[in-house]
Amino acid sequence: DIQMTQSPSSVSASVGDRVTITCRASQVISSWLAWYQQKPGKAPKLLIYGASSLQSGVPSRFSGSGSGTDFTLTISSLQPEDFATYYCQQANSFPLTFGGGTKVEIK
């Protein structure tokens, strides 16, 4: 199985801050990496697919980069509605696997 390691597990930030979350795969997954946002009591929402493609309707302050084993999700200017938990997921091969999550909290 491909293990996905996310860091940090939590981050405290203020509105307007730039936030970066990293995800490392235990083996090469090309660009088959997705990022999700999940708010309490809600289903996850797809933000980024193919490592860097923005899902329709997602604000442009979200961006993704990376390939191979190392990936990054960046929120360029944190907004109040962005406080949530973020997960990466490898979409390369079965079994599909998720990172452990990063909780973005208000500083």
Add this chain to the structure above:
Amino acid sequence: EVQLVQSGAEVKKPGESLKISCKGSGYSFTRYWIGWVRQMPGKGLEWMGIIYPGDSDTRYSPSFQGQVTISADKSISTAYLQWSSLKASDTAIYYCARPAVQWEFDPWGQGTLVTVSS
């Protein structure tokens, strides 16, 4: 609009059986895989398995193989996740979701909370 609508919350006792559902609408149900994801209380996301309703081809995560059964009824555009004998550790929210481009998921169902308690 593509939508996945899941069945309602369930409260069961250990040892009981359960089948929860996920109904797809707004697209050709038989042409897209549907996956299931578990989220235990306060924990992260775990992929359980996936089914192609067109021919019932099913793949399971090794962690869930033999623990659950995934099926689909294409005549009513509905996928299912079932247990033959629930355990307290099956308490979780279960989401169904449809792959978007490769194997990333969008959209998702609203989730079904399953509580197993004596």
